[in-house]
Amino acid sequence: MPSLCLYFEVHQPRRLRHFTVFDIGRAQPYEDEVQNRQILDKVAEKCYLPANAVILDLIRRHDGRFRIAYSLTGVILEQLETRRPDVLKSFQELAGTGCVEFLNETYYHSLCSLYSPREFEAQVMLHRKKIRELFGQEAVTFRNTELLHSNDLAAKAAAMGYEVVLAEGTERVLGCRSPNFVYRPAGAGIKILLRNYRLSDDVAFRFSNRQWREYPLTPAKFAHWIHQDADAQVINLFMDYETFGEHQWADSGIFTFLRQMPAELLRHPGFAFHTPSEVADRHEPAGILDVPDAVSWADVERDLTAWRGNAMQGDALTSLYGMEKDVRRAKSRKLLRDWRLLQTSDHFYYMCTKWFEDGDVHKYFNPYESPYDAYINYMNILDDFSWKLNRKKATA
Amino acid sequence: MRILMFGWEFPPHMSGGLGTACFGMTKALVERGHHILFVLPSASEETCDSHVELLSASRIPLSEDAERGPLTGLDLHRIRSSLRPYPSPSGHRQPPPRRSGGRSYVDLTGQYGPDLLSEVIRYGNVAGAVGAGKAFDVIHAHDWMSVFAGLRARSSSGKPLVLHIHALEYDRSGENINRDIFEIERWGMTQADAVVAVSHYTKGRIVELYGIPAEKIFVVHNAVSRSEAQSSLQVVKIPVRKIVLFLGRITFQKGPDYFVAAAAKLLRRIPDLTFVMAGSGDMMIQMVERVAELGIGQHFHFTGFLRGEDVERMFAMSDLYVMPSVSEPFGISPLEAMMYDVPVILSKSSGVAEILRHAPQVDFWDVDGMAEKMAALLSDPDLARQVVEDCRIEMQRIHWDRAAEELESIYHRLIRSG
Numbered sequence: 130m131p132s133l134c135l136y137f138e139v140h141q142p143r144r145l146r147h148f149t150v151f152d153i154g155r156a157q158p159y160e161d162e163v164q165n166r167q168i169l170d171k172v173a174e175k176c177y178l179p180a181n182a183v184i185l186d187l188i189r190r191h192d193g194r195f196r197i198a199y200s201l202t203g204v205i206l207e208q209l210e211t212r213r214p215d216v217l218k219s220f221q222e223l224a225g226t227g228c229v230e231f232l233n234e235t236y237y238h239s240l241c242s243l244y245s246p247r248e249f250e251a252q253v254m255l256h257r258k259k260i261r262e263l264f265g266q267e268a269v270t271f272r273n274t275e276l277l278h279s280n281d282l283a284a285k286a287a288a289m290g291y292e293v294v295l296a297e298g299t300e301r302v303l304g305c306r307s308p309n310f311v312y313r314p315a316g317a318g319i320k321i322l323l324r325n326y327r328l329s330d331d332v333a334f335r336f337s338n339r340q341w342r343e344y345p346l347t348p349a350k351f352a353h354w355i356h357q358d359a360d361a362q363v364i365n366l367f368m369d370y371e372t373f374g375e376h377q378w379a380d381s382g383i384f385t386f387l388r389q390m391p392a393e394l395l396r397h398p399g400f401a402f403h404t405p406s407e408v409a410d411r412h413e414p415a416g417i418l419d420v421p422d423a424v425s426w427a428d429v430e431r432d433l434t435a436w437r438g439n440a441m442q443g444d445a446l447t448s449l450y451g452m453e454k455d456v457r458r459a460k461s462r463k464l465l466r467d468w469r470l471l472q473t474s475d476h477f478y479y480m481c482t483k484w485f486e487d488g489d490v491h492k493y494f495n496p497y498e499s500p501y502d503a504y505i506n507y508m509n510i511l512d513d514f515s516w517k518l519n520r521k522k523a524t525a
Numbered sequence: 526m527r528i529l530m531f532g533w534e535f536p537p538h539m540s541g542g543l544g545t546a547c548f549g550m551t552k553a554l555v556e557r558g559h560h561i562l563f564v565l566p567s568a569s570e571e572t573c574d575s576h577v578e579l580l581s582a583s584r585i586p587l588s589e590d591a592e593r594g595p596l597t598g599l600d601l602h603r604i605r606s607s608l609r610p611y612p613s614p615s616g617h618r619q620p621p622p623r624r625s626g627g628r629s630y631v632d633l634t635g636q637y638g639p640d641l642l643s644e645v646i647r648y649g650n651v652a653g654a655v656g657a658g659k660a661f662d663v664i665h666a667h668d669w670m671s672v673f674a675g676l677r678a679r680s681s682s683g684k685p686l687v688l689h690i691h692a693l694e695y696d697r698s699g700e701n702i703n704r705d706i707f708e709i710e711r712w713g714m715t716q717a718d719a720v721v722a723v724s725h726y727t728k729g730r731i732v733e734l735y736g737i738p739a740e741k742i743f744v745v746h747n748a749v750s751r752s753e754a755q756s757s758l759q760v761v762k763i764p765v766r767k768i769v770l771f772l773g774r775i776t777f778q779k780g781p782d783y784f785v786a787a788a789a790k791l792l793r794r795i796p797d798l799t800f801v802m803a804g805s806g807d808m809m810i811q812m813v814e815r816v817a818e819l820g821i822g823q824h825f826h827f828t829g830f831l832r833g834e835d836v837e838r839m840f841a842m843s844d845l846y847v848m849p850s851v852s853e854p855f856g857i858s859p860l861e862a863m864m865y866d867v868p869v870i871l872s873k874s875s876g877v878a879e880i881l882r883h884a885p886q887v888d889f890w891d892v893d894g895m896a897e898k899m900a901a902l903l904s905d906p907d908l909a910r911q912v913v914e915d916c917r918i919e920m921q922r923i924h925w926d927r928a929a930e931e932l933e934s935i936y937h938r939l940i941r942s943g
Contacts, residue, residue, distance in 0.1 A: 150801055150826045151838060154766065440817035448823045501813045505829075508822040512799070515823060516766070 131309070132363040132403040132411060133355070133394055134322060136198040136272070136295065137370035139177070139220075140238050141169055141205045142475035144496050148506055153513045159467070164496070169208055173216045176374035181219040183373075183387050188228045195391045196228045196402040199370070200272050203236030203256050204473060206263065217263070224264040230404035231260050233268040233291070239472035240436055242273055242282055243423070244450040252469070253289060269293060270405040274474050276324065276367070276426040277433070280419065283314035283321065291319060293409040295367065298323030299431040302420045309361035310415035311408065320409040321418055324367040324426060328355065333368040337381035348386055352393035359399055362412040367426070428483065436477040441504040445477060448511055452518060459521045467514060471507075479503035526936060528554065529661040529678060530563045531652060531671035535579065538568055538635055542857045543691050546723075547667060549750045551577045553929035564655055564674065566633035566648045582674075585651045586628035641670070642705060649673020656681035663936045667691060669706055672713030685939035687932075688717035689745075690727060695734055696852040697778045711735045718939050721745050721932070723855035724876020730852075743935055746880055748925040749860035767903050768799045770843040770867070772836070772858055773850075775806035780849035780872065780889045785812055787849070787895040789819045794900065798824060803839050805830040840865040845902050845909070849889045850875055859884065863920055868912040870898050880923055883915035 146161040187195045201209075201220065209217040223229045235241055236255040241248040253271070260268055271291040273282055278296035286294045298308025308323040331351065335341045343350070355364050369376065377383040394400055403411065427435040436442055449471055456468045480500045497503040530551065534544030551561050561577040568581040623630045631647045648670070656664075656678030664686045666675030672688065679686040694706040714720050714735060720742045722728040728742045769788070773779045781802060788800040802812060802825070809827070816825045831839055840846070846862035846869045853875035860877065862869050871878045872889045885898045902909045 150803075150828050151835070151842075153799075153826075440814055441822070444817040444820050444822045447820060501810055504813060504817065504822065505827045509826055512823050512826065 131359060131361040131400050132408045133400055134198070134363050134365045134403055134405055134408050135196075136200070136232070136365070136367045136405060137372075138272075138368070139199055139201040139205055139370045141165075141172060141208060142238070142473050143204060143208070143470060144168070145476065145506060145510060148509045148513070150509060153509060154516045155513075157513070159470070159510050159513075165208070166212060169212055172371060172375050173213050175379070176371050177213075177216045178219060179379070179384060180370065180373040180387070181216075181223060183384055184229075185219075185223055185226070187388065187391050188223070188226045191391060191395070193228060194395060194402060196230075196404050196407070198230040198232055198270070198404045199223075200232035200234050201260075202234060202238040203252075203259055204238055204470075206259055221264060224266065228404075230270065230406055231264045231266045231268060232270045232272050232295075232405065233257050233260060234272050235274055237469045237472050238274050238474055239469070240274060240277070240446065240474050240477070241450075241472060242277060242285070243433070243437075244446070245453055246285070248450075248453065249285065250289065270295065270409075275435075277423055278321075278420060278425070279423040280315050280317065280421055282423070283317040283319055283420075287317040287319040293320050293322060293405050295322050295324070295365075295405065296418075296420070297424050297426040297431050298325055298365070299424055301431060302418055302424055306416065307358075307361065309358055309364055311362050311412040312416055312418040313414035315417055315419040320412075320414060322363065322365050322405055322408060323418075324365050326426070326431075328364065329366045329368050332366070332383075332386070333372045333376065336372075336377045336383055336386070345382070346386065348389040348393040351386075351390060352396065355394060356397045356400065359397075362415065363403075363408050427478075434483065435481050436474055439480070439482050439500075441480045441482075441500065442477045445480065445504060445507055445511065448508070452515060455518050455522065459518060459525070461521055464514075464518060464521060467517075471511065471514065476503070476507055480507070526559045526663065526933075527661040528559055528561045528663055528665055528936070529655065529659065529684075530561055530577070530665045530667070531674040531678070532563060532667040533566060533635065533637075533670040535563055535565055535568070535575075535577075538565055542855070543667065545857055546691060546747050546855075549748060549925040550928060550932070552750065553925035554932065556926070557929050557933065559933075562655070562659060562661065564652065565635055566644065567635035580655065581633075582648050582651045583630060583633045585654045586630060645670050645709075646673060649677055652677045656684075662940060663687065665689060665932075665936075666713075666717075669694070669710045669713060672709050676713070676716055685718040685936075686716070687719050687721060687935060687939070688713050689721040689723075690714070690731065690854065691723055692778075692854050693727065693730060693734070693852075695730060696727075696854055697776070699777055699851060711737075717741075719743060719935055721935065723747055724879055726874070726876045726879065727854040743931070745928050745931045745935075746876065746923060747855045747857050747860075748923045748928055749857060749864065749920075750925060766797065766799050767844040768801055768842055769845045769847060769899060769903070770801050770803065770839060770862070771847055771849070772803040772831075772839060772862075773848070775802065775804050775809040775812055777808065778851055778853070779804075779806070780851045781806075781808055781812050782815065783849040783889050783892055783895065784847060785815050785819070785825070786892040787847075787899065788825055789821055790892060790896040791899055792821050792824055794896075795903065796824070798903070800825040801828060801839065801843070802826070803828040803831050803836075836861075837865075840867055843867050845870070845899060847895070847899065848872055848875065848877075849887070849895060851889050853877070860920065860923070863913065863916050866913050868902050868909045869916070870895065870902070881916050881919055883919060884912060 143160050144164050145159055233256050235252040270293040271286040272295040276297045283294055308325050312321045314321050336346055373383050423433055424431050479495050479497050480503045482500050532547050536544050536548050555576045563577040564580045564582055567583045568579050633644055633648055652674035664675050664678050664684055667689045668691050675686050694702045714737045722742050722744050725744050728744050731737050731742055732739050771784045775781045816822050840862050846867050848856055848859050848871050850872040855876035859869040870885045873886045878886050887895045
């Protein structure tokens with residue numbers, strides 16, 4: 130029986146303020162509080178609250194047969210705790226239904242898996258603790274930032290006790306194989322679920338595109354496509370939660386689609402919704418997946434180039450992670466936290482210069498006028514941070 | 526004396542040194558009892574309290590013969606579709622003449638855009654109207670953008686024309702010059718009754734590259750105005766960190782790439798330095814990328830274009846100012862840096878090096894030499910202080926009143942011989 134696996138990523142970065150040379154060394158804050166508050170409110174009203182209401186209704190209506198998974202980053206959870214407890218409560222209500230699985234990831238939505246095993250473990254543990262505290266779940270499924278994945282990452286996740294890991298179902302790793310099966314990563318005793326990017330992006334990217342051949346996408350049509358693959362083990366639909374109401378606006382009909390889709394999918398008696406850990410329990414790996422070089426769910430390349438594709442990103446990341454030793458030696462919770470907040474991958478995504486096919490997506494999410502501005506601003510802040518670090522070192 | 530001036534920049538309508546120089550020069554001339562009518566391509570109302578009488582060419586009605594196009598006797602090829610002698614973020618439209626009250630007006634932006642040449646021609650066209658309608662004794666035009674305007678005013682009034690060269694196309698573009706601009710410069714200097722060069726360096730290049738006779742070129746050095754607001758500025762410097770400053774347009778002419786290269790070299794020896802590149806320009810993105818490639822972004826910052834008080838703060842925060850220009854006819858920024866007790870390193874290819882002879886000078890291409898001299902001034906406070914003191918003494922000899930006096934004698938000479 131093929132499983133239907135829905136997982137939504139929930140994240141809002143803490144955007145940095147305009148930080149000039151004149152601010153360096155002058156104890157100025159790094160974050161744009163006003164903008165962050167405004168964006169959080171906007172997304173809460175347009176997406177989180179209405180989407181959570183729809184999901185809760187679906188769970189009740191389908192009497193346990195509609196099951197989904199979320200991953201909320203530590204960065205958004207903190208913002209919700211302090212500014213929008215109502216939104217947090219609505220997620221907790223979903224957790225209470227028993228039909229929702231909460232995943233683990235790096236607390237700060239960072240790229241630390243590429244730079245520091247120690248920091249990676251620390252951030253995953255922080256997130257595990259946070260999810261346990263807020264949702265009462267001990268996660269067994271791990272998803273890395275932006276679905277960054279490699280053999281090495283799978284081994285790390287397995288060593289930390291996870292049973293399932295999520296990744297992008299790109300041809301680069303699958304060859305001619307289907308993403309609709311459970312696999313085992315090379316060299317790790319763990320299961321891997323692969324995003325069906327065509328079906329996922331039909332909703333996440335193409336839903337409101339009137340130039341698209343398949344527009345408009347109806348729940349019946351979408352269910353029909355999925356039902357084609359009755360031999361599959363699992364159809365993994367992974368996307369940003371902000372797809373609902375934020376990326377695809379309410380007037381596109383996205384909420385109606387969300388409301389009707391589960392019933393359409395369940396019309397076929399052979400299909401059932403399962404969360405990632407339930408999928409892993411039900412299906413044995415169909416093959417080995419060898420991923421020596423990292424893949425992600427970003428852009429057409431599905432690799433690291435959205436965050437580490439140019440010299441600016443390279444310089445920023447190298448400088449940031451180059452400070453790790455000094456940060457730890459400083460033994461300051463404040464400095465450690467500042468350093469971690471600067472790790473959020475969005476900061477590097479804003480510096481991306483790939484303006485072609487994915488340019489529009491980058492531009493849409495970019496609070497800066499250009500990737501050069503993003504780099505300049507970030508490096509000003511990083512210099513300020515290193516200045517604080519040195520001052521601490523000098524007084525210690 | 527009544528002076529009719531044509532210029533592309535005047536505070537607050539400006540993007541660089543040309544406006545600063547025009548401001549200081551006119552102020553000194555007015556203080557010596559002269560009256561100045563300054564015609565800008567476009568000026569807003571709020572500048573009416575200036576010491577000069579400011580006129581916006583966009584508000585001058587076109588004279589009857591003005592729409593005939595550029596003056597005859599000059600052959601422009603327009604080999605490039607896009608003209609960018611100075612970079613500017615704003616694009617240019619080319620609107621038809623605006624009609625109002627039975628008269629025609631042209632809308633000018635006064636920016637440096639891709640359509641600068643046609644703006645310059647349209648600006649020249651309306652100047653005829655000023656030449657016919659106002660009383661004055663001499664015409665003073667600044668740089669190639671004002672050549673058409675100056676010559677039209679001369680032909681309609683018969684008054685002598687002084688063409689003041691602040692920068693040449695060869696300075697801005699190196700060997701890849703725009704032929705049209707070069708031709709306008711050469712034609713303007715040939716036609717003008719006198720040419721003023723901002724340095725002996727520039728005079729030499731005018732003779733050598735444009736074939737203008739040395740006898741009609743007069744050198745008048747720029748100076749710097751010390752306003753009261755500047756001296757009151759208090760900036761708390763960040764202890765420990767020393768800041769090395771580049772301030773200017775980020776273009777080929779200013780040599781920003783040599784500054785970046787020298788910074789990378791120096792940071793290998795003295796890691797705890799901060800470099801700041803203040804300004805904007807068509808090489809900025811290239812410089813940002815170069816800094817990133819060199820992996821020095823944490824110690825090398827960009828500010829973008831700075832205005833007003835931020836310029837002053839930037840100077841005041843700095844410990845060393847470097848002007849690595851490939852070709853700098855004058856270069857007023859080092860004089861501004863000196864007012865904040867900031868020692869300077871100058872490119873040998875500059876006019877200001879003729880005045881600040883005690884400041885260390887380098888060949889712009891000699892990145893090692895530049896890094897050496899930076900290191901010396903940053904690590905030896907006594908040396909830095911000595912450079913500042915010596916330069917201050919030299920600076921006392923440069924003030925705008927002296928430049929105004931020299932201009933005055935040029936005017937008199939032309940009026941007498943005319």
